[in-house]
Amino acid sequence: MAAEIIRLLDVSKVYGSGDATVRAVDDVSLAVKEGDFLAVMGPSGSGKSTLMHILGCLDVPTSGEYRFAGEDVSRMNERELASIRNRRIGFVFQQFHLLSSMSAWRNVELPLLYRTARDRRQMALNALAQVGLTDRVHYRPNQLSGGQQQRVAIARALVTDPTMILADEPTGNLDSKASREVLDILTGLNKSGHTIVLITHDPNVAAVAERVVEMADGRLRDRVAA
Amino acid sequence: MSLLRTFDTGMRGLLGHRLRSILTTLGILFGVAAVICTVGIGTASADSVNSRIAALGTNLLTISPGSTTSFGVRGGSGSANTLTMEDVAGLEDKQDAPDVAAVAPVVAGSATLVSTTTNWSTTVQGTTPGWLTANARSLSGGAFFTQNQVDKHAQVVVLGATTAQELGVTVGSQVSISGAPFDVVGILTTSGSTGFTNNDDLAVVPITTAQDQVTGGSPDSVQRILLSASSSATIGSAYLEADQLLLQTHHITNSASADFNITSASTLASTAASVTTTLTILLASVAAISLLVGGIGVMNIMLVSVTERTQEIGLRKALGATPRDLLRQFLIEAATLSFVGGLLGVGAGLLAGILVPRLANIAVTITPTPVIIAVAVAAGVGLIFGVYPAARAARLAPIAALRAE
Numbered sequence: 313m314a315a316e317i318i319r320l321l322d323v324s325k326v327y328g329s330g331d332a333t334v335r336a337v338d339d340v341s342l343a344v345k346e347g348d349f350l351a352v353m354g355p356s357g358s359g360k361s362t363l364m365h366i367l368g369c370l371d372v373p374t375s376g377e378y379r380f381a382g383e384d385v386s387r388m389n390e391r392e393l394a395s396i397r398n399r400r401i402g403f404v405f406q407q408f409h410l411l412s413s414m415s416a417w418r419n420v421e422l423p424l425l426y427r428t429a430r431d432r433r434q435m436a437l438n439a440l441a442q443v444g445l446t447d448r449v450h451y452r453p454n455q456l457s458g459g460q461q462q463r464v465a466i467a468r469a470l471v472t473d474p475t476m477i478l479a480d481e482p483t484g485n486l487d488s489k490a491s492r493e494v495l496d497i498l499t500g501l502n503k504s505g506h507t508i509v510l511i512t513h514d515p516n517v518a519a520v521a522e523r524v525v526e527m528a529d530g531r532l533r534d535r536v537a538a
Numbered sequence: 539m540s541l542l543r544t545f546d547t548g549m550r551g552l553l554g555h556r557l558r559s560i561l562t563t564l565g566i567l568f569g570v571a572a573v574i575c576t577v578g579i580g581t582a583s584a585d586s587v588n589s590r591i592a593a594l595g596t597n598l599l600t601i602s603p604g605s606t607t608s609f610g611v612r613g614g615s616g617s618a619n620t621l622t623m624e625d626v627a628g629l630e631d632k633q634d635a636p637d638v639a640a641v642a643p644v645v646a647g648s649a650t651l652v653s654t655t656t657n658w659s660t661t662v663q664g665t666t667p668g669w670l671t672a673n674a675r676s677l678s679g680g681a682f683f684t685q686n687q688v689d690k691h692a693q694v695v696v697l698g699a700t701t702a703q704e705l706g707v708t709v710g711s712q713v714s715i716s717g718a719p720f721d722v723v724g725i726l727t728t729s730g731s732t733g734f735t736n737n738d739d740l741a742v743v744p745i746t747t748a749q750d751q752v753t754g755g756s757p758d759s760v761q762r763i764l765l766s767a768s769s770s771a772t773i774g775s776a777y778l779e780a781d782q783l784l785l786q787t788h789h790i791t792n793s794a795s796a797d798f799n800i801t802s803a804s805t806l807a808s809t810a811a812s813v814t815t816t817l818t819i820l821l822a823s824v825a826a827i828s829l830l831v832g833g834i835g836v837m838n839i840m841l842v843s844v845t846e847r848t849q850e851i852g853l854r855k856a857l858g859a860t861p862r863d864l865l866r867q868f869l870i871e872a873a874t875l876s877f878v879g880g881l882l883g884v885g886a887g888l889l890a891g892i893l894v895p896r897l898a899n900i901a902v903t904i905t906p907t908p909v910i911i912a913v914a915v916a917a918g919v920g921l922i923f924g925v926y927p928a929a930r931a932a933r934l935a936p937i938a939a940l941r942a943e
Contacts, residue, residue, distance in 0.1 A: 370937045390860070390861065394859065395858065397855075409856075414550070418550070422854070425543060425859075426863060
């Protein structure tokens with residue numbers, strides 16, 4: 313049986329106080345096993361972004377427990393969270409978030425700067441080869457198409473060999489052809505053993521996942537994949 | 539993150555934002571160069587004023603006739619020649635005036651000097667050998683006339699450097715003054731000009747001869763008496779000795795009704811010093827303003843780039859950078875810009891210090907203090923505004939920083 317990577321237990325995230333209290337994430341429990349491909353679906357305002365921040369260790373829950381790969385991250389300080397993000401999680405954002413002043417391989421190298429790593433250049437080149445961008449390693453982000461930029465971002469998520477890849481609306485800014493390419497890469501990565509959590513509002517995108525959960529008003533419910 | 543790798547990251551950050559880096563460096567560069575240059579000009583002009591005053595002889599006291607009261611009517615200052623050769627003799631007495639090193643009575647008038655080739659109008663001063671010491675002057679050739687020559691009404695003249703040049707004469711030549719022949723016995727060393735007076739254009743003759751040939755008047759009365767104190771430290775006591783002595787010989791009991799004035803070059807020196815202080819303060823304020831403007835420029839560039847940097851900070855945090863990593867990176871970036879800008883600014887300031895005197899005939903004296911202050915202030919501004927906004931952004935939650943607009 314595959315090891316459990318994510319264990320959320322009655323996790324809530326509350327903003328504001330008094331009458332203005334918003335329970336963005338309300339008593340959510342969730343388990344993700346190694347090798348899973350999970351899609352979190354829901355319309356905007358459903359709390360899926362807040363859930364993604366908590367899953368990505370970008371934010372800590374107000375209450376409840378979050379165990380990530382056996383470690384209790386809900387009580388960690390900023391420094392420990394930074395280390396978890398660096399070692400365990402690869403991020404893919406809707407806006408790509410590449411640094412415009414750097415070439416593709418320098419962007420992919422970025423997370424390696426915050427850990428001990430040799431041959432950073434070679435690791436970055438390998439990751440770019442995995443997303444099929446070997447011939448674009450010296451290009452700047454503004455010289456690449458949207459789909460290529462997102463593939464650079466995926467390479468950056470891959471380069472640290474993370475426990476989980478967390479993709480937040482990875483196709484949100486792409487046309488359908490580029491979206492297909494990106495989703496194919498994510499599917500391929502899952503087949504080769506990577507755990508992937510995909511956040512999206514689009515049922516067609518969510519359809520590539522093995523398992524889909526739906527978020528509405530801060531609560532979560534399982535949905536059998538169609 | 540190791541320090542070396544942070545340094546590498548910082549450098550890459552600077553090279554990745556060339557325009558921003560260049561503008562920031564320029565802001566610091568101009569601020570520093572402006573301070574070095576303006577303060578250098580101020581210092582040089584202060585030095586020049588001081589050296590001109592030193593050329594006057596700061597040990598020099600000048601006694602000139604004051605106002606007199608005759609038949610109950612008080613005349614204007616200098617309305618009568620109240621100074622006499624008797625006063626001069628009294629001041630030369632080492633017992634009564636131990637701090638007076640040299641005494642020279644002076645009568646002066648204008649005359650036309652004629653050499654074999656040309657003629658030249660100038661000031662003719664009649665005096666005694668003490669004149670040379672009292673004025674702190676020296677000779678470039680020949681010798682000053684002696685007391686013996688004064689007593690004998692000798693027809694000898696010592697010329698200023700300019701006068702000798704204009705007349706085309708040297709020691710041993712003859713010139714005629716007001717029609718009478720004079721032997722040129724000495725030429726004075728150049729001393730420059732003081733205000734409107736050219737110290738190099740004059741003729742000096744024995745006082746007795748001057749009274750005979752140029753100025754006329756009683757052989758006993760003199761227009762001015764020059765005194766030099768034995769050193770700049772004794773100028774105060776020399777002043778008091780001269781004052782006491784003259785009050786006594788003129789039979790004046792109340793010093794307020796004295797018929798003479800004693801002025802010293804050091805009072806002039808202190809006036810001039812305060813003028814140059816004002817000038818230096820003025821230039822320093824101009825420099826401070828240019829530093830401020832440069833600083834605001836640097837601040838602007840740093841603050842404008844904060845939005846872009848905030849997203850970068852958010853991304854780096856998401857990828858595992860700690861606030862300390864980020865703080866170090868921005869510190870290295872800002873320190874490098876400040877250091878390079880400061881260094882180039884010092885270079886530009888020194889270069890201006892060489893070029894300005896050549897192009898504009900303005901002296902520039904560069905001293906270390908303004909250089910250090912300028913670099914410290916400019917680098918400080920660069921550091922604070924390079925690091926502070928970034929440090930604040932580094933404390934944001936990564937996701938908030940990523941979404942900064």
